[in-house]
Amino acid sequence: MKNERDEVERVDWLEAELADTLDEDYELELSEPALSEEIRKIYRKSHPPTIPRMDYFRTLLTLQSELIKLQDWVAYRKEKVVVIFEGRDAAGKGGVIKRITQRLNPRVVRVVALPAPSDREKTQWYFQRYVPHLPAGGEIVLFDRSWYNRSGVERVMGFATEDEVEQFFNDVPEFERMLVRSGIRLVKYWFSITDEEQQMRFLMRIHDPLKQWKLSPMDLQSRVRWEAYTKAKEETFARTNISEAPWFIVEANDKKRARLNCIDHLLRQIPYEDVPHEDISLPERIFNPDYERQVLPRELYVPSKY
Known part of the structure; x- marks a missing residue:
């Protein structure tokens, strides 16, 4: 049962990644309008x-x-x-x-x-700059x-x-x-x-x-x-x-x-x-009721142009 669930999760992940990658590919194609x-x-x-x-x-x-x-x-x-x-x-x-x-x-x-x-590298042992x-x-x-x-x-x-x-x-x-x-x-x-x-x-x-x-x-x-x-x-x-x-x-x-x-x-x-991997779990956020978030000046923000 676990193997079936893992396979379903893998397929779901693959479909999500596929959608993202397709978006990237379309972006590359659209970047060539002058060709x-x-x-x-x-x-x-x-x-x-x-x-x-x-x-x-x-x-x-x-x-x-x-x-x-x-x-x-x-x-x-x-x-x-x-x-x-x-x-x-x-x-x-x-x-x-x-x-x-x-x-x-x-x-x-x-x-x-x-x-x-560079001129200096040209005087070195040839493989030196790769090492x-x-x-x-x-x-x-x-x-x-x-x-x-x-x-x-x-x-x-x-x-x-x-x-x-x-x-x-x-x-x-x-x-x-x-x-x-x-x-x-x-x-x-x-x-x-x-x-x-x-x-x-x-x-x-x-x-x-x-x-x-x-x-x-x-x-x-x-x-x-x-x-x-x-x-x-x-x-x-x-x-x-x-x-x-x-x-x-x-x-x-x-x-x-x-x-x-x-x-x-x-x-x-x-x-x-x-290879072995440690199990990862998201820790609980620490909440301080006395903390008040500061309001930052608008000029610090990137304009929401799009």
Whole structure:
């Protein structure tokens, strides 16, 4: 009987969360009114039907509930997890990171997206600026791009010499083995999209004033140097796909499927399980009959405009 009641409560919770998430999705869609209708038509034409919206959100919420279990297990067991997200510009890395962190505790799960190195950092050991961001016990760190900048954008754009790139390839396998030996669970994802898909996503960003900030001169150059990035990616896989930390490729032309596939795969990489939780009950409010609430000046309040 208890199991049936728990299942009913879980379904009720899922429906409530589904309604909230649908509202968020509609808000995102409505935030693109300036996007060219012609671009929309081309985009729809070039994409086969994706997962139905309701099926997508039901699956996403189920996976996110499992991510909460993973988070609780990591915190309880003082585990250390690093997840690397790499891929071409506009491949969808940020979208999946957002869905992973959406319902998690930022004190346990944090995102690291480092800017270009400063002049001082350029003189440091290459991995030095990443090390301070590695997790302590009970933490999960998601790297939105990582030390693989050296074999990717830095190499292709000429910010690193061939000697520096070669040194990186020699060092990174042992660096990652050190991380694993220290107790860090390291998972590496590459989000893969086609040439045509990246072009379409860039066009959508160019025509959408709310997304133009995502485009940098470096992103635009990546279109010009598509083949150079491909060669850099292939060598990176060949020289850094080690048994202790293998690469996993996420096919990302379909954003919804990419998010679900990646989260599902990530959950399968870590042997998390349910952990003990203390029963929570709401304490009674203390009522003081002699207390009189002060009336605050109206100018302190945000205007009720809506």
